[in-house]
Amino acid sequence: MTAQLIDGKVLSQRIRAEVAARAEALAGRGRRPGLAVILVGDDPASAVYVRNKVKACAESGLHSVMEKYDATLSEAVLLERIAALNADATIHGILVQMPVPRQIDPHRVIEAIDPRKDVDGFSVRSAGELFSGLPGLRPATPWGCMKMIESTGVPIRGRHAVVIGRSNTVGKPMALLLLQAHATVTVCHSATPDLKRHVQSADIVVAAVGRRHTVTAGMVKPGATVIDVGTNHDEAGRLCGDVDFETVREALGPRGWISPVPGGVGPMTITMLLANTVQAAETVA
Numbered sequence: 001m002t003a004q005l006i007d008g009k010v011l012s013q014r015i016r017a018e019v020a021a022r023a024e025a026l027a028g029r030g031r032r033p034g035l036a037v038i039l040v041g042d043d044p045a046s047a048v049y050v051r052n053k054v055k056a057c058a059e060s061g062l063h064s065v066m067e068k069y070d071a072t073l074s075e076a077v078l079l080e081r082i083a084a085l086n087a088d089a090t091i092h093g094i095l096v097q098m099p100v101p102r103q104i105d106p107h108r109v110i111e112a113i114d115p116r117k118d119v120d121g122f123s124v125r126s127a128g129e130l131f132s133g134l135p136g137l138r139p140a141t142p143w144g145c146m147k148m149i150e151s152t153g154v155p156i157r158g159r160h161a162v163v164i165g166r167s168n169t170v171g172k173p174m175a176l177l178l179l180q181a182h183a184t185v186t187v188c189h190s191a192t193p194d195l196k197r198h199v200q201s202a203d204i205v206v207a208a209v210g211r212r213h214t215v216t217a218g219m220v221k222p223g224a225t226v227i228d229v230g231t232n233h234d235e236a237g238r239l240c241g242d243v244d245f246e247t248v249r250e251a252l253g254p255r256g257w258i259s260p261v262p263g264g265v266g267p268m269t270i271t272m273l274l275a276n277t278v279q280a281a282e283t284v285a
């Protein structure tokens, strides 16, 4: 018997139905939630992410605008656009698709977004709210991972969680969210000796590295929950995660849980972005 599947598509549909109902309720009061997505440059992957976000807005009854700029756009012009969107009452969330071209400082861009509209949750203020346990807009990917873990019904409190990766956008906020849910958290990274030793003792594993085969069958504890954030490609060009899905699923056994790639964290990330946009619209004074 293999581990049970955490289906990000099914969970997403459930959460998106709730998001759509909240969006409709706001629209009924004359405040349809609105998301502005800014894309600078021609990165094909970024263009796909942006299109998917705009499409998801339409499907859930959110208003959205997409602004696309040439790769030569200056930082000053981008900051002007952000200022205009900050002042636009029909827009409740602003997202600048990363990465931005070299002439633009991503930190300055993120900090220019009105914190109430920071639906990516990447600003220093949003990070501080998460750090301090205050309400706020949480980064969509780790927040989606939390929803996936919660959906299993397996308690988080008192469990040992191992987060592999310490980026500001995934690993670190993930660790804070798990800590807030009363897990005992270990954060591993590229300088961690003997990753296997840590993962073997984990009840919950979140892999956010961007490297295939990071988590293999011999590393996991039977009955553990494994969330795979990684997006990589195999030799045949197929999308895959950081976890050796089939063999790890087998090793986890029937009490274990595992999320696939594709169909796991990916759909949840967009869903939680929509949830953040609705939350931002709900909290407008």
Ligand code: NAP
Binding pocket: 141, 164, 165, 166, 167, 168, 169, 170, 171, 188, 189, 190, 191, 192, 195, 208, 209, 210, 211, 229, 230, 231, 232, 265, 266, 267, 269
């Ligand atoms: P990132 O900024 O490159 O961070 C990767 C992290 O992995 C770093 O902290 C790095 O450690 C650590 N790492 C690298 N090699 C390692 C090793 N051998 N053992 C242990 N840790 C190691 O990437 P990210 O933005 O966090 O994203 C991680 C992955 O998730 C990527 O594949 C990305 O595409 C994917 N992702 C998916 C979604 C989604 O919606 N599905 C969203 C976001 C990200 P150091 O800090 O020491 O360098």
